[in-house]
Amino acid sequence: MTFQSSSFTALWLLLTVFATASPYLVEDIALPEGTPPEVGAIDFAPDGTLFLVLRRGDVFRAIPQADASNWQWEYFATGFHNGCGIDALSRDCVRVTQMAEFTEATDTDQDGTADQYRVFSNGWGLSGNYHETNALTGDGQGGYYLAIGTASHNGPTAEFTLGEYSKFGRRGRNYSAVKWKGTTLHCDAEGKLTPFCYGFRMHNGIHRDSAGHLWCGDNQGDWRATTPLYHLKKGGFYGHPNSLVWDPRWPADQDPLATFRADLEGYNAYRTLPAVQIPHLEMNRSAGEPYVIPPQFPHFAGQMLLPDNNGTRITRIMLEEVAGEWQGACTHFLNEGGLRSGNHRLRFSPDGQALYIGQTVRGWGQPAEGLQRLTVKSDQEPFDVDQFSITPDGFQIRFTQELAEPAQASDFDFHSFTYQSKWTYGSPQENKAMHPIENIEAIDSRTLRLRLADFTAGKVYQLNLAKLHSKEEALIQNQLFYYTANRLPEQK
Amino acid sequence: MMFRLFWVIGLATTLLGQPLSYDPNPMGSIKQPLILRTYLPDPGLEPAVLAHHHRASKSPKYSPREGNDLPGEYEMIQTIPAGIAVNHGPALSYVFDTTECRLLYAWQGGFLDMFPYWGEQDGGRRRSFDYVPRLVGNLFHLAEPLERTSPQPPRFLGYDIREGVPTFHYQKNKISYQLRIEPDDSRPLSFQQILTTGDQVEVSIVTGEILSQHSGFERELKFKEANVDAGEQVFLAYGCIACHSTDGSRGHGPTLAELYGNTRQLANGESVLVDESYLRESILTPNAKTAAGFPPNYMPPYQMKEKELQALLLFIQSLSPAATSE
Known part of the structure; x- marks a missing residue:
């Protein structure tokens, strides 16, 4: 039936x-x-x-x-x-x-x-x-x-x-x-x-x-x-x-x-x-x-x-x-x-x-x-980060669309913390640290390479992104990202 | 519950009944039995019947806050973990176990009260450590321990459905068996068992006597005074609606419409005035008098609080407006 x-x-x-x-x-x-x-x-x-x-x-x-x-x-x-x-x-x-x-x-x-x-x-x-x-x-x-x-x-x-x-x-x-x-x-x-x-x-x-x-x-x-x-x-x-x-x-x-x-x-x-x-x-x-x-x-x-x-x-x-x-x-x-x-x-x-x-x-x-x-609603991807890759000294971030203006170091606020799983129900974020941007480099009109201070493996890196706009005047869809850096790539 | 039904064109030999709903007392029928796999109650099986199950042990209580053991131990529950419950309406319910590959028990009158497991429609909360569904009806058959238990565990293979009825397939000591169980309406508290092994078909009628009576999960109904609305709550909570209509239509049991104040024909040829004392007796000890046209033993005795009973009686009376307005 x-x-x-x-x-x-x-x-x-x-x-x-x-x-x-x-x-x-x-x-x-x-x-x-x-x-x-x-x-x-x-x-x-x-x-x-x-x-x-x-x-x-x-x-x-x-x-x-x-x-x-x-x-x-x-x-x-x-x-x-x-x-x-x-x-x-x-x-x-x-x-x-x-x-x-x-x-x-x-x-x-x-x-x-x-x-x-x-x-x-x-x-x-x-x-x-x-x-x-x-x-x-x-x-x-x-x-x-x-x-x-x-x-x-x-x-x-x-x-x-x-x-x-x-x-x-x-x-x-x-x-x-x-x-x-x-x-x-x-x-x-x-x-x-x-x-x-x-x-x-x-x-x-x-x-x-x-x-x-x-x-x-x-x-x-x-x-x-x-x-x-x-x-x-x-x-x-x-x-x-x-x-x-x-x-x-x-x-x-x-x-x-x-x-x-x-x-x-x-x-x-x-x-x-x-x-x-x-x-x-x-x-x-x-x-x-x-x-x-x-x-x-x-x-x-x-x-x-x-x-x-x-x-x-x-x-x-x-x-x-x-x-x-x-x-x-x-x-x-x-x-x-x-x-x-x-x-x-x-x-x-x-x-x-x-x-x-x-x-x-x-x-x-x-x-x-x-x-x-x-x-x-539209085939066009929303304005967002579509590639978040680790480098030996920081991250390379690619956006879905070109940025309205060249990004500044101040647009990227990086923290880090660690987690220790154990018998407790969840664990807090520990060893919190700040990671100022030491260098910012535009690879192309939508890709940036960021060098972070004190960049090491074994942490979760949190990125709070500024309210960026794309060239097409779209507001960034997400401003919060977490990258789990278990390993760093080797220096080439 | 309202469904808009569209029958699939063609001859359906394995028709399913109604889909499951929020009703915690689902029922099948003789032609379309309901098959429900769920945790199932153990109504008092001897441990030797569960020979191929493993034995758990009590475990120290644990504090997730401290990560340490606490004084005391967790009690184990009595449940059949991998059984299949089948219901042919009030005529027959039984549990086939896929671990022991045999019929564990059979009962008549109702099926399972899923309320402790499924919870309310809105909250969906199981009853914490007490969620095993409860039997409803009169238990009349319990499996006995086998004389010889094979060390080799039996192997459950599955089941087929023909004309709505399941046939269970399993192997014991490399011999294949097929077991089909059907209601037997020729005598009370019985069922028909058809066991096929190779070319041999063995048909037997199993008859029992009432071993225990079950009225589902004891609800905590909250109402201040016994009135018609509270009675309707009781009527729904105890699953009465599964068998007794309120609109005159025929169900597994007599309708409650225009019942109060009228004369009821009984199976023994006598008749009785449906008043409060008859209704009270029929709820608390249903087998005392059986309504004509309905089999005995279908309805289990319901243990309810006096206030719930009073409310239920008021609700039943309200379904006979002519009688109550006099």
């Missing part, structure tokens, strides 16, 4: 479409009336059908329509426990990571609803805790990488668990009481699971980019000084201790939480730092699924978006490879401008022109949930 959203919703939509200075049109896509729009995950099938899985268990599909208020939703499948990852293989077949299992649901008789539900893969545990949701991304070879969420101390553990139990894994705030919680798993095309890397608190979303790089965010909290973006490699440890109990290399009789609580130096030596540290108040409180902007999208193609699950904003990340590792800068892609909170899943339409945003925060904050669509 299909459902049509009501005309009331359409009216409401017209009233809420923002006509502000935002370069983006953000529209609410109405779900069937009466359906709790707690969007666990979204995905496009190869034929352009959009699927979404809702957290209570239902899966709907629709062919996207230009008119946001007039989608014909079809009720495709049901019975998934808090599905937070979906891969739409075709119009008739989806795979969903639900709490206990990775399930394939197929409509074998072409009647419009799934009639065959098969375990595609399983093997991670489930402790009975409400927090243990899972997300997926493809591995490019018919398999997947799965982000296996942890439990929260705000909820209990069952006496009889699915999967092996670890008393050390159970310790602390966010915990990995049962097998493989807090890890990233590789799932091959046959569904066979192998641990890929460790150390996640709650990587609510995972993304493999077109070059094959694997990325995830996490939530500021215990062992998370602020919101991180991680570049994942096989065997890595990404900082949250509990899941180490599932790493065969970790001593079985050792409590990882207690170990690292007592030895931060050992912790720092053992972990891989985030590629980008994203100040949680200023930029992103709780990272959803990262996603790289496809080449067809008119703005910032190739850069990464990171939705804020706890804020009305999406972060834009400018990455670069420095001395063999990824790092980079962040700013807002869109802050408010009609966005709801609860942003956690992103998909671009097959033509790359529209960004769909799946939202839910039910169970955590005031419900802010549903599906929104973002499109550009």
Whole structure:
């Protein structure tokens, strides 16, 4: 059966479409009336059908329509426990990571609803805790990488668990009481699971980019000084201790939480730092699924978006490879401008022109949930920084448009600070320092090279930019940027 | 809840029922059972039934503020982590477990009260350490421990849906099984079990007796005095609406419209005047008298506070304007 959203919703939509200075049109896509729009995950099938899985268990599909208020939703499948990852293989077949299992649901008789539900893969545990949701991304070879969420101390553990139990894994705030919680798993095309890397608190979303790089965010909290973006490699440890109990290399009789609580130096030596540290108040409180902007999208193609699950904003990340590792800068892609909170899943339409945003925060904050669509109002990129690169003694900054006037050193206010992740819920910005501009050099009409005083690695550099104008008299869109300088490039 | 429905043209053999809504008491029907995967209550299974589950232990309480342990331990909850609950309306509900690959328990009358897990429509708050959904209805079947438990864990493969009804596929000791469970209306407190192994099909009727009675999650309703509006709150909060309409339409149970003050035919051929004492008895001990045309055991006994009961009675009376205006 299909459902049509009501005309009331359409009216409401017209009233809420923002006509502000935002370069983006953000529209609410109405779900069937009466359906709790707690969007666990979204995905496009190869034929352009959009699927979404809702957290209570239902899966709907629709062919996207230009008119946001007039989608014909079809009720495709049901019975998934808090599905937070979906891969739409075709119009008739989806795979969903639900709490206990990775399930394939197929409509074998072409009647419009799934009639065959098969375990595609399983093997991670489930402790009975409400927090243990899972997300997926493809591995490019018919398999997947799965982000296996942890439990929260705000909820209990069952006496009889699915999967092996670890008393050390159970310790602390966010915990990995049962097998493989807090890890990233590789799932091959046959569904066979192998641990890929460790150390996640709650990587609510995972993304493999077109070059094959694997990325995830996490939530500021215990062992998370602020919101991180991680570049994942096989065997890595990404900082949250509990899941180490599932790493065969970790001593079985050792409590990882207690170990690292007592030895931060050992912790720092053992972990891989985030590629980008994203100040949680200023930029992103709780990272959803990262996603790289496809080449067809008119703005910032190739850069990464990171939705804020706890804020009305999406972060834009400018990455670069420095001395063999990824790092980079962040700013807002869109802050408010009609966005709801609860942003956690992103998909671009097959033509790359529209960004769909799946939202839910039910169970955590005031419900802010549903599906929104973002499109550009103009193909011209807003006046903003589009390249933020590190040099041996400072930064090279490129703007999307030519500057109205030659920039002055006083237009750039650089601070730095450090973060130390530990057992506390987030960590303060420490070792704050000023970095006066020692030299400013125009590379071309929109690119500047800045030499900073006391420029060293191991810090987050904050740039407060003056209210610059472009030659076309546009005001700069963002004035706040953070660059995570894990490494400096070598002097050429 | 209003839907504008457009039926897909063609013969649908696997029709889904209504999508899930904010209603914390979702129900399927005999023809279109509702399949819900969620944390599920353990209504008193012997630990040996859960032989292929792992055992957790109590854990020291932890202070996220101090980063240290606190005195005391976290209690564990009793829940089935990876079960599948199926509801055929009041006729039958059961839990198939994907870890043990067997039917764990069955009940009649209602389904699950998801309120502690799903929370209110507006707030969406689960009940902190007490979020396992509650049973609604009369439990009549609990799995017994198997005589021999294989050390090799069973393997759940999935399920198919034919004419709306799931058939579960699993393997034990490399032997494949298919299990289909359906309501059996020929006798009370029973279900039909169809187990297929290779070419062999074994059909059996499982009959039980009431083992325990469940009326969902105990709500904390806040109202000052018992009146019709408060009664409507009670009516919605306890999920009465899942079976009893207020507009005369037939549901799983009798409608409440024009009920009060009229005569009710009973299944045993007698009749009774629907007054406050009959309604009170029917809510607190529903099996005392069964309405003609409706099966026994469908309605669980509801434990509610006296003020809630009074309010509910006023609400039911308000649905019979002719009777109450006399």
